[in-house]
Amino acid sequence: MLSHVYIKDLSKHVGESVTLKGWLFNKRSSGKVKFLILRDGTGYLQCIVFKGNVSEEVFALADSVSQEASFEITGKVKEEPRAVGGFELDATDLKLIGDSVEYPITPKEHGIEFLIDNRHLWIRSKKQVAILKIRHRIVKAIRDFYDERGFTLFDPPIITPNAAEGTSTLFEMDYFDLGKAYLTQSGQLYAEAGAMALGKVYTFGPTFRAEKSKTRRHLTEFWMVEPEMAFYDLDDDMDLAEEFIEYIVQTVVKDCRPELEVLERDISKLEKIVRPFPRISYTEAVEVLKSKGREFTWGDDFGAPDETVISEDYDKPVMIHRYPSAVKAFYMKRDPENPEVALAVDVIAPEGYGEIIGGSQREDNLDFLLERIKEHNLPQKYFEWYLDLRRFGSVPHAGFGLGLERTVTWICGIDHLRETIPFPRMIYRNTP
Numbered sequence: 001m002l003s004h005v006y007i008k009d010l011s012k013h014v015g016e017s018v019t020l021k022g023w024l025f026n027k028r029s030s031g032k033v034k035f036l037i038l039r040d041g042t043g044y045l046q047c048i049v050f051k052g053n054v055s056e057e058v059f060a061l062a063d064s065v066s067q068e069a070s071f072e073i074t075g076k077v078k079e080e081p082r083a084v085g086g087f088e089l090d091a092t093d094l095k096l097i098g099d100s101v102e103y104p105i106t107p108k109e110h111g112i113e114f115l116i117d118n119r120h121l122w123i124r125s126k127k128q129v130a131i132l133k134i135r136h137r138i139v140k141a142i143r144d145f146y147d148e149r150g151f152t153l154f155d156p157p158i159i160t161p162n163a164a165e166g167t168s169t170l171f172e173m174d175y176f177d178l179g180k181a182y183l184t185q186s187g188q189l190y191a192e193a194g195a196m197a198l199g200k201v202y203t204f205g206p207t208f209r210a211e212k213s214k215t216r217r218h219l220t221e222f223w224m225v226e227p228e229m230a231f232y233d234l235d236d237d238m239d240l241a242e243e244f245i246e247y248i249v250q251t252v253v254k255d256c257r258p259e260l261e262v263l264e265r266d267i268s269k270l271e272k273i274v275r276p277f278p279r280i281s282y283t284e285a286v287e288v289l290k291s292k293g294r295e296f297t298w299g300d301d302f303g304a305p306d307e308t309v310i311s312e313d314y315d316k317p318v319m320i321h322r323y324p325s326a327v328k329a330f331y332m333k334r335d336p337e338n339p340e341v342a343l344a345v346d347v348i349a350p351e352g353y354g355e356i357i358g359g360s361q362r363e364d365n366l367d368f369l370l371e372r373i374k375e376h377n378l379p380q381k382y383f384e385w386y387l388d389l390r391r392f393g394s395v396p397h398a399g400f401g402l403g404l405e406r407t408v409t410w411i412c413g414i415d416h417l418r419e420t421i422p423f424p425r426m427i428y429r430n431t432p
């Protein structure tokens with residue numbers, strides 16, 4: 001038995017005397033009584049220190065204990081519907097564990113640069129804790145979703161000899177005597193090999209892009225989950241993406257209410273994220289843009305403002321399929337009915353959150369794939385293994401990648417990706 005209990009377990013201890021350990025979140029005081037708000041990572045608890053109930057030293061400590069000092073507190077658990085979390089502690093003893101002198105993040109407003117400089121401390125604040133808990137729940141929902149549907153987790157390498165998603169965003173390194181190597185931009189190409197071995201696989205891990213753009217949607221290190229399925233076509237792929245997004249969002253709605261409330265998220269907007277989602281072709285999306293007076297040429301890729309305009313008609317994610325082949329990756333299969341377009345899909349989140357999924361049916365024909373590799377000036381020798389997948393029992397297959405941080409940002413309803421990962425990496429920041 002642990003010598004202390006956690007705030008989340010207090011309902012089992014009503015009326016008992018227990019000891020808790022944590023940090024001072026906040027403090028109020030009125031004469032003979034001090035109200036200490038303890039946080040222990042599982043919740044928040046108001047601890048009442050009455051002058052008459054404790055020794056003089058303990059009362060003096062309750063008076064002087066400062067923000068984010070760590071301490072141990074003993075007392076009787078009371079139910080208190082009006083208090084945060086529904087319980088209160090009538091303290092009988094208090095011991096300081098680690099002092100905290102002039103904690104830099106005070107309840108007053110701080111600028112964002114200051115907060116990111118102090119990210120190692122900022123993550124202790126209520127909103128950041130709520131976001132990180134939601135991230136954790138989403139990660140588990142992602143694993144559960146695929147595990148329950150017969151997928152095998154398949155871990156691709158992080159160090160790779162070639163690009164997967166275009167050469168402009170590669171992080172390069174010297175790799176011993178073998179020349180240049182790169183941090184992976186996507187596990188997809190390896191996942192395709194996995195799908196030929198295991199049928200349905202998913203990769204889930206960090207991916208890297210040397211994004212030169214300084215936007216609120218781009219990290220240089222982000223997490224992506226990439227399912228890849230043998231014998232799936234584009235429609236099957238879209239069906240899966242839709243079911244997957246609904247599952248993640250509804251899991252958070254069900255399990256993370258307190259965190260969504262801390263973030264003041266409009267939960268009714270999330271409750272609407274149920275199948276079916278609208279599906280429109282790229283060509284139809286271009287018509288939408290034009291009908292709203294935006295200048296746009298068929299063949300160009302959508303920018304973030306275009307995505308916002310297209311998605312504003314819907315309160316669900318919108319799936320845009322069949323993009324011009326020229327703006328999409330080399331591995332995407334062309335539509336047999338119109339080779340100008342690729343069997344690709346992007347899923348655009350509502351409320352202006354932009355693209356959260358990119359996916360496609362893959363080119364499964366050896367000769368067409370070889371052509372694409374040449375067109376894109378990719379070094380064929382590094383793709384021989386990938387071409388083998390088309391030489392030995394090639395099958396139609398498809399998959400997609402969902403960006404974890406973009407998804408967490410949307411579900412949390414916050415402005416910027418940087419708050420959804422413990423230590424964000426961006427073009428202008430690699431510390432702390």
Ligand code: 4AD
Pocket residue numbers: 164165185186187188209211217218219220222224226227355356357358359360399400401402403404405406
């Ligand atoms: O659309 P992308 O580039 O697709 C791929 O990487 C495919 N290989 C996926 C696949 O088919 N298996 O990236 C997929 C998703 C995007 O929709 C976005 O959510 C996220 O990854 N993403 C980023 N997230 C944060 N920062 C960045 N710089 C991102 N780049 C892409």
Ligand code: MG
Pocket residue numbers: 346355357358
């Ligand atoms: Mg994309």
